Amino acid sequence: MIVYGETIDDQTRCVHYGTPKDVIAIKFKCCRRYYPCHLCHEHAETHAATQWTLAERQQKAVLCGVCSTELTIDGYLAVDGCPSCHAPFNEGCRLHSSLYFQD
Template sequence: MTTVLGRPVDEQTRCVHYHSPLDVVAIRFRCCNEYYPCHLCHEEQAGHPAGPWPVSEQDAAAVLCGVCRSELAIREYLTADDCPRCGAGFNPGCRLHSRFYFEPASQPPEGRPTALPRLPADD
C-alpha cells in the first residue's frame, strides 16, 4: 500500500485542508518522492520547499487516486475529470492550484481551463 504523509483524515487521502467528497487524490512531490494530500500538508511537514513537476516529466506516475489507490501519470490526471480506473470524481477546483504541483504547459490540456472564465463587466 502506498503511504500518504501529511495530515490525512481518511483512507481516501482527504486531509485537514481539503476534505470534500471529491478531494480524493494525493500528489507525489518531485522534491522528495513522497505522497502528500496537498501542498499545505507538504509545506507543514516536509521540511523543504516544494518544486513543481516539469512539463517534460508529465508521463511520471505522480498522482494517487485515494479511492482505488491507482497511480496516474500527471498527463492522465490533468486531462481527467474522474479516475480512469474506478470512476471516482476529482475536485475540479484543484486545477486552480495545480501550479503548486505541476509546471504549467504553454497550452492547457484540451477541455481543461487553467483559470475560471471572466464574467462580463457591468456597464
C-alpha cells in the same frame, strides 16, 4: 502506498481539503512522497516544494485515494475522475495545479 500529511481518512482527504471529491494525493518531486495537498507538504517537510517539469508529464505522480491507481501527470490533468474506479476528482484542484506541475 503511504500518504503523508494530516489525512483524515483512508481516501487521502486531509484537514485542509476534505470534501467528497478530495480523493487524490500528489507525489512531490522534491521528496518523492505522496501528500494530499501543498499545505500538508509544507507543514511536514523542511524543504520547499519543487514542481514537476513539462518534460516529466509522463511520470506517475497522482494517486487516486479511492482505488490506489497511480496516474501520470498528463493523465490526471486530462480527466475529471479516476479512469479505473470512476471516483470524481475535485475540479477546483486544477486552479492550483501550478503548485505541483509546471504549465
